[in-house]
Amino acid sequence: MAAFDLPLDRLERYVPDLVEPDDFDAFWAKTLDAAAGPVVLDVRPEPNELALFDCWDVTFGGFDGQPVRAWYTRPAARSDALPAVVEFAGYGRGRGLPHERLTWPAAGYAHLLMDNRGQGDLYGCGGDTPDPVSGTAMGGPGVVTRGIRSPHDYYYRRLITDAVRAVLALRELPGADPARIAVIGNSQGGGLALAVAGLLPDLAAVLVSAPFLCHIRRAVDLTDLAPYGEIATYLSVHRDAEPEVWNTLSYMDAVHFARRATAPAHFGIGLRDTVCPPSTGFAAYNSYAPADKIMHTYPYNGHEHGDAVHVRRQLRWLAPRH
DSSP: OOOOOHHHEEEEEEEEOOOTTTTTTHHHHHHHHTTOOOOOOEEEEESSSSEEEEEEEEEEOOGGGOEEEEEEEETTTTOOOOOEEEEEOOOOOOOOOOOOHHHHHHTOEEEEEETTTOOOSTTTTTOOOOOOTTTOOOOOSSSSGTTTOOOOTOOOHHHHHHHHHHHHHHSSSSTEEEEEEEEETTTHHHHHHHHHHHHHHOOEEEEEESSSSSHHHHHHOOOOSSTTTHHHHHHHHHHTHHHHHHHHTTOOOOHHHHHHOHHHHHHHHEEEEESSOHHHHHHHHOOOOOOEEEEEETTTTTTTTTTHHHHHHHHHGGGGGO
């Protein structure tokens, strides 16, 4: 794909004036208050056939107390409280199998990989968390349009709440230092990490690449690819729904969460990304409140951004901060 978005010098200055709901903070405070209750619901050892890592199948209470699954993985034979990472997966992916994502535990971190409710059927090895609300929240075919006419019914209200509760769950698990928790995600996972950063004030760090859910309206105008293309497809059928849709999405836009963040942040973006256009991720980065932040760009890469090169940069950046 050829370069299609703003040139880099303009991306570095791009700070759009997004309309933020007057009750944004109240909406999220009420949403998280409603999820209050027991966090960790069940923890059981999970065989992973790997000698160097111990793994547990964790169930925690997410949105409305609904059970959400996660894999908790630590380096084997370690009893001390380790710095910890909560990882959020991409659109359409579930938590998969317990041996799939080992970079962070291999680096010495306690690692919690959250399942995506109602996802897991597009690629990877599946998920284990149903979304009990999805049957009553109209919209489809993908989750990005489920309940999209109302912020109270919208799918991402539930998933963002799950993500916040995943951090709270990790703080209760043995072997994780509750004062040293970072959140990390790519694409949809990056959008979730930014949302959590804006909703929890005491994270150690935030690592985001190719973030979804940023400057959503511009993204829908720039790309036809899923997930954003699914919103345009929905509006092509529901032609009268546009005001309601943009109102709902204004409560989920990660740019608003970025303005409220307090933790140091590490970003990565491919400048030829047609899934999550570069200007949308830069909108979040340039609005990100803390001064301790860094952006890595990859001029000839798309949604894969820097791939393993970027992961190495993440590891080197996080170690002294964590």
